[in-house]
Amino acid sequence: MIKLVKFSIFLNVVLWVLWFVLLFFWISPDTYMEIFLFLGVLFLCLGLSFSFPFYFFYKKKYPKFTDLKQLFRRAMKWGVFISFGIVIVAFLRAFHIDTLLNIGLVGIFYIAIFVHLRGRK
Numbered sequence: 001m002i003k004l005v006k007f008s009i010f011l012n013v014v015l016w017v018l019w020f021v022l023l024f025f026w027i028s029p030d031t032y033m034e035i036f037l038f039l040g041v042l043f044l045c046l047g048l049s050f051s052f053p054f055y056f057f058y059k060k061k062y063p064k065f066t067d068l069k070q071l072f073r074r075a076m077k078w079g080v081f082i083s084f085g086i087v088i089v090a091f092l093r094a095f096h097i098d099t100l101l102n103i104g105l106v107g108i109f110y111i112a113i114f115v116h117l118r119g120r121k
Contacts, residue, residue, distance in 0.1 A: 002069060004069055004072055005052075005055065005068075005072055008048055008051070008052075008072075009052070011048065012045065012048040012049060012052075015045045015048065016045050019038075019041045019042055022037065022041060023038070035094050039087050039090060039094065042086075042087055043083050043084070043087040046079075046082070046083035046086055046087065047079050047080040047082075047083035047084075048076075049079070050078070050079035050080075050083055051072070051075045051078070051080070052075070052079075054074070054075035054078045054079055055071060055072050058071045058074060058075055059071060077117060078117075081113065081117060084110075085110055088110070089103075092106065
């Protein structure tokens with residue numbers, strides 16, 4: 001396992017601990033800054049967490065591929081993409097702007113990002 005993946009696992013554990021501490025002890029969602037801090041840490045946690053299954057999938061799919069950093073970067077791309085979808089829905093819910101129109105517009109934006117990311121190699 002490359003050093004980048006080991007560091008990412010360590011960073012992911014630290015971020016999840018920070019997120020749980022924020023959730024249960026430090027933050028009451030009174031100000032915008034606290035909500036943005038909570039969602040930002042959640043975005044980083046989910047992005048790293050979702051990248052690991054993609055990395056191991058790519059590693060198994062391409063066993064002869066030698067540049068594992070490039071595989072991890074590709075996995076990070078999809079992990080962050082999924083994390084962005086989850087956090088943007090939580091953002092809409094947190095600010096009570098989850099109307100049908102906003103959800104539809106965010107869905108169209110999310111599909112456009114997907115098409116753009118899928119086309120890049």
